[in-house]
Amino acid sequence: MTDGDKNRLVEQEKKDLETMKREQKANSFMKKLLRNKTAVIGLVIIVFVTFSAILAPVLAPYDPTAVNLTEICLKPGTRGHILGTDEYGRDLLSRVIYGSRISIVVGVGATLLGAFLGIVLGLISGYNGGIIDTIIMRIMDGMFAFPFILLAIILMTVLGSGVNNVIFAIGVANIPYYARIVRGQVLIVKEEDYCQAVRALGASNYKIIKDHILPNIASPIIVYATLNIAGTIISEAGLSFLGLGIQPPTASWGNILKSGKDYLLTSPHIATFSGLAILITVIGFNLFGDGVRDALDPKMNK
Amino acid sequence: MNERLLEVNNLQTYFYTSSGVVKAVDGVSFSLKKGQTLGIVGESGSGKSVTASSIVRLVPSPPGKIAGGEIIFDGKDILKLSRKELLNVRGRDIAMIFQDPMTALNPVFTIGKQISEAILVHRKISKDDAKKLTIQALETVGISDAESRYKNYPFEFSGGMRQRAMIAMAIVCNPKLLIADEPTTALDVTIQAQVLELMKNLQKELNTSILIITHDLGVIWEMADYVMVMYAGKTVEYTDMINLYKNPKHPYTWGLLDSIPKRNSEKNEPLNTIEGNPPDLRNTGVGCNFAGRCPYAKDICSKKQPPLIELETNHFVACHFQTKKEALTRRGDI
Amino acid sequence: MIKYSLKRILELIPTVFVVVFIVFVVTRVIPGDPAAVMLGPQASVEAVEELRENLGLNDSIAVQFGRYLKGVVHGDLGKSYYYNQPVTKLISERFPNTLVLAVISIIIGLLIGIPVGVVSATKQYSVFDYISMILALVGISVPIFWLAMMAVLLFSVNLGWLPSVGMGEGGLIDIIKHLILPSLCLATGPTATFARFTRSSMLDITKQDYIKTAHAKGLKEKLVIWRHAFKNALPPIITIAGMQFSSLLSGAVLTETIFSWPGLGKLIVDAIQNRDYTLVQGSVVYMAFVYIIVNLAVDICYAFLNPKVKASFEGNGGGEG
Numbered sequence: 001m002t003d004g005d006k007n008r009l010v011e012q013e014k015k016d017l018e019t020m021k022r023e024q025k026a027n028s029f030m031k032k033l034l035r036n037k038t039a040v041i042g043l044v045i046i047v048f049v050t051f052s053a054i055l056a057p058v059l060a061p062y063d064p065t066a067v068n069l070t071e072i073c074l075k076p077g078t079r080g081h082i083l084g085t086d087e088y089g090r091d092l093l094s095r096v097i098y099g100s101r102i103s104i105v106v107g108v109g110a111t112l113l114g115a116f117l118g119i120v121l122g123l124i125s126g127y128n129g130g131i132i133d134t135i136i137m138r139i140m141d142g143m144f145a146f147p148f149i150l151l152a153i154i155l156m157t158v159l160g161s162g163v164n165n166v167i168f169a170i171g172v173a174n175i176p177y178y179a180r181i182v183r184g185q186v187l188i189v190k191e192e193d194y195c196q197a198v199r200a201l202g203a204s205n206y207k208i209i210k211d212h213i214l215p216n217i218a219s220p221i222i223v224y225a226t227l228n229i230a231g232t233i234i235s236e237a238g239l240s241f242l243g244l245g246i247q248p249p250t251a252s253w254g255n256i257l258k259s260g261k262d263y264l265l266t267s268p269h270i271a272t273f274s275g276l277a278i279l280i281t282v283i284g285f286n287l288f289g290d291g292v293r294d295a296l297d298p299k300m301n302k
Numbered sequence: 303m304n305e306r307l308l309e310v311n312n313l314q315t316y317f318y319t320s321s322g323v324v325k326a327v328d329g330v331s332f333s334l335k336k337g338q339t340l341g342i343v344g345e346s347g348s349g350k351s352v353t354a355s356s357i358v359r360l361v362p363s364p365p366g367k368i369a370g371g372e373i374i375f376d377g378k379d380i381l382k383l384s385r386k387e388l389l390n391v392r393g394r395d396i397a398m399i400f401q402d403p404m405t406a407l408n409p410v411f412t413i414g415k416q417i418s419e420a421i422l423v424h425r426k427i428s429k430d431d432a433k434k435l436t437i438q439a440l441e442t443v444g445i446s447d448a449e450s451r452y453k454n455y456p457f458e459f460s461g462g463m464r465q466r467a468m469i470a471m472a473i474v475c476n477p478k479l480l481i482a483d484e485p486t487t488a489l490d491v492t493i494q495a496q497v498l499e500l501m502k503n504l505q506k507e508l509n510t511s512i513l514i515i516t517h518d519l520g521v522i523w524e525m526a527d528y529v530m531v532m533y534a535g536k537t538v539e540y541t542d543m544i545n546l547y548k549n550p551k552h553p554y555t556w557g558l559l560d561s562i563p564k565r566n567s568e569k570n571e572p573l574n575t576i577e578g579n580p581p582d583l584r585n586t587g588v589g590c591n592f593a594g595r596c597p598y599a600k601d602i603c604s605k606k607q608p609p610l611i612e613l614e615t616n617h618f619v620a621c622h623f624q625t626k627k628e629a630l631t632r633r634g635d636i
Numbered sequence: 637m638i639k640y641s642l643k644r645i646l647e648l649i650p651t652v653f654v655v656v657f658i659v660f661v662v663t664r665v666i667p668g669d670p671a672a673v674m675l676g677p678q679a680s681v682e683a684v685e686e687l688r689e690n691l692g693l694n695d696s697i698a699v700q701f702g703r704y705l706k707g708v709v710h711g712d713l714g715k716s717y718y719y720n721q722p723v724t725k726l727i728s729e730r731f732p733n734t735l736v737l738a739v740i741s742i743i744i745g746l747l748i749g750i751p752v753g754v755v756s757a758t759k760q761y762s763v764f765d766y767i768s769m770i771l772a773l774v775g776i777s778v779p780i781f782w783l784a785m786m787a788v789l790l791f792s793v794n795l796g797w798l799p800s801v802g803m804g805e806g807g808l809i810d811i812i813k814h815l816i817l818p819s820l821c822l823a824t825g826p827t828a829t830f831a832r833f834t835r836s837s838m839l840d841i842t843k844q845d846y847i848k849t850a851h852a853k854g855l856k857e858k859l860v861i862w863r864h865a866f867k868n869a870l871p872p873i874i875t876i877a878g879m880q881f882s883s884l885l886s887g888a889v890l891t892e893t894i895f896s897w898p899g900l901g902k903l904i905v906d907a908i909q910n911r912d913y914t915l916v917q918g919s920v921v922y923m924a925f926v927y928i929i930v931n932l933a934v935d936i937c938y939a940f941l942n943p944k945v946k947a948s949f950e951g952n953g954g955g956e957g
């Protein structure tokens with residue numbers, strides 16, 4: 001066997017060992033997570049909401065946009081409307097079910113967008129340092145100084161309403177949070193001995209980022225992202241509530257709440273059920289996010 | 303009986319976890335006379351630190367609990383003391399110092415304040431008087447410029463100085479018993495010697511008894527009058543120090559002594575180790591805990607627990623084959 | 637300490653610049669012509685054009701920005717198109733109302749959240765712990781605008797105990813009555829966050845060696861928790877408090893809308909609807925500035941509490957914050 005062959009064998013063994021370690025880690029993570037009862041409850045809620053989002057056409061008893069002016073503001077349980085109707089006679093249950101679509105899509109979409117751009121910026125900023133870092137961080141600071149809702153409101157006013165715009169606006173407003181986390185981790189890892197050693201051995205920047213930095217940022221990012229989805233859902237509801245996000249007749253829990261506000265005294269069920277939908281979904285994501293955080297925490301040993 | 307300051311009989315401290323009951327201390331017995339030093343030696347996980355914590359009931363509970371046994375200190379049954387009485391004993395009659403002085407000192411308070419607090423908890427004197435006593439204590443442990451050091455924070459001290467400060471905090475109320483849990487493990491070798499020297503001098507001056515926990519046989523050699531060897535939560539051997547080196551009886555003790563690298567060993571001679579790993583403390587209790595790693599083990603060893611018997615005067619061993627009737631020949635003995 | 641503060645203030649200037657820039661650019665991109673909005677749909681094209689000239693809206697963006705920046709430096713935030721009053725005057729009328737809400741909410745949050753967190757941590761797994769953590773979970777999950785509506789429904793409408801709209805005309809008592817619902821609603825988030833965070837922080841701290849040392853000295857449990865453990869939990873709590881404050885300023889937008897509380901948040905939302913550029917800009921810049929000041933105060937507090945930082949300033953002066 002030549003030296004080259006030997007080296008390759010060693011490399012292969014190392015890779016196999018690492019894959020095995022990673023699989024072990026993933027397994028123990030899943031075990032820890034599933035042992036946590038509240039996390040499982042959260043997961044069940046998330047699955048439930050996601051299913052209702054996917055299967056909305058099947059689950060909803062009525063067309064959510066079907067206006068019926070003879071049946072406006074019906075109380076829950078009357079004439080075949082389990083949750084009652086809104087001010088245009090549209091079945092509330094169906095609208096709430098369809099609303100889950102918006103919440104899931106926007107929740108996950110905006111989080112992914114913010115996470116992706118934030119991670120990229122954080123990597124560039126942290127890894128390169130110097131002027132690039134300063135510029136990017138100043139911009140991030142500026143964005144942080146903006147009250148979150150205001151940033152989203154302003155962006156929405158510029159872009160106009162619609163699902164894509166909402167995803168964009170909330171996603172962009174989320175960027176600084178991810179950028180900050182990633183940059184912080186990059187700075188720490190960059191200085192660690194093993195990173196300097198690997199660099200001295202001539203590893204390319206890309207390899208360093210892939211093998212050393214990314215695994216280290218994965219945990220805090222995953223935890224933050226899961227909890228972020230919860231916040232994003234609330235943000236979308238808030239924007240729709242202000243009339244800026246999703247416009248009727250598309251059903252969003254936020255815009256249902258908006259009409260609920262106008263009819264609060266006479267038909268409180270509109271506001272109550274749409275709000276409950278938001279509350280339960282967000283609780284689900286928060287529970288699950290907490291569980292993920294505890295499962296990934298190296299300090300929590302058995 | 304008055305001579306014995308501390309008497310521990312068959313102490314059992316268990317931790318109740320969701321994956322089982324961890325028997326960290328499962329039948330430990332020893333005693334300590336006034337003015338003497340007892341060393342507890344064992345590897346990581348042997349239960350020595352838990353034993354030390356149990357003496358002042360400092361075991362985190364949940365999940366820990368002192369499940370059985372007796373701890374008699376200065377005639378008082380520690381396990382029966384009320385909370386108030388216990389708080390009087392802690393810090394005043396029995397003081398503890400811990401392994402890592404960096405983490406054992408509160409980072410947001412000055413050293414001086416922490417030591418003064420130790421005084422003020424037990425004595426009704428003015429803050430100024432406490433400060434004076436603190437500065438005295440700092441000087442006693444060899445910290446120069448004590449008056450200005452009083453205002454320093456732990457991170458402003460070096461490792462050795464921090465440990466000295468911890469010792470100052472421990473002796474400031476003139477305790478009858480000082481429990482030192484791995485006091486030198488986190489220190490540089492040269493500092494280790496100084497700290498041990500300090501402790502010995504203080505002991506002479508104050509006639510304090512010392513219970514020193516360590517895995518380092520060198521520390522035992524320096525400090526201990528008596529030694530108790532622990533393995534997997536149990537006492538396996540207990541005798542005076544000289545006897546332990548000259549006439550050890552338990553196979554585990556042999557393993558420990560053999561694993562000390564010798565100055566005159568051959569160049570390429572491999573270091574002696576004890577084969578195997580310590581047992582899972584959730585599954586112990588059936589048979590001798592050391593049976594799995596013992597080169598002398600026989601059938602009975604994994605079935606029945608060896609009782610701790612007094613083989614000779616003041617020499618206790620827990621081994622089926624080291625009794626008044628039988629004896630093991632240590633391999634390597636000519 | 638002074639050097640540190642000055643250094644931080646200097647660092648803030650580019651941040652403020654970025655904020656002003658972002659707001660400026662974004663508001664310019666908002667479709668709609670403020671002049672047209674101001675004059676109403678009946679106005680003639682020439683009148684609108686003339687107004688645009690007068691307002692300087694036809695100059696290049698760069699010129700407009702420069703003019704604006706100059707104004708900001710001199711404390712002049714321009715004039716509201718819609719209300720035809722100086723922006724600074726409008727802000728100074730409204731901001732105190734928002735500030736009152738935010739401050740009261742933070743105080744409630746700290747006074748309730750922190751002790752709950754500490755007790756939960758010390759009595760982990762107890763009934764108190766479970767219940768308080770469930771409530772805290774609901775507290776961070778509930779959309780505040782919905783909570784506000786439910787509160788109005790329950791307390792104003794059904795029980796008739798508390799007013800739900802506006803700030804009240806009368807004296808202090810009346811204002812307080814009007815304050816109760818909005819500030820309690822707004823306080824939910826911070827209270828819950830502080831409770832959760834304090835709990836997890838204390839749980840970590842009580843596992844530390846120095847807590848064991850404190851026990852070994854014979855200190856009573858209460859002293860160990862509040863003197864030794866809590867003091868270590870304080871710095872991160874203060875950081876979180878700063879972040880919560882910013883959150884509150886955002887949250888105020890929604891809460892003020894529901895309760896018709898005459899604060900800055902409502903002013904901004906209305907201004908956006910009215911395409912009132914200068915008002916939007918001025919208010920947002922102002923809010924951002926306040927946030928930056930709060931952050932600075934938090935940083936300085938943090939440095940003060942952290943002995944390492946404190947000592948390094950007394951010793952050498954200067955160092956990265």
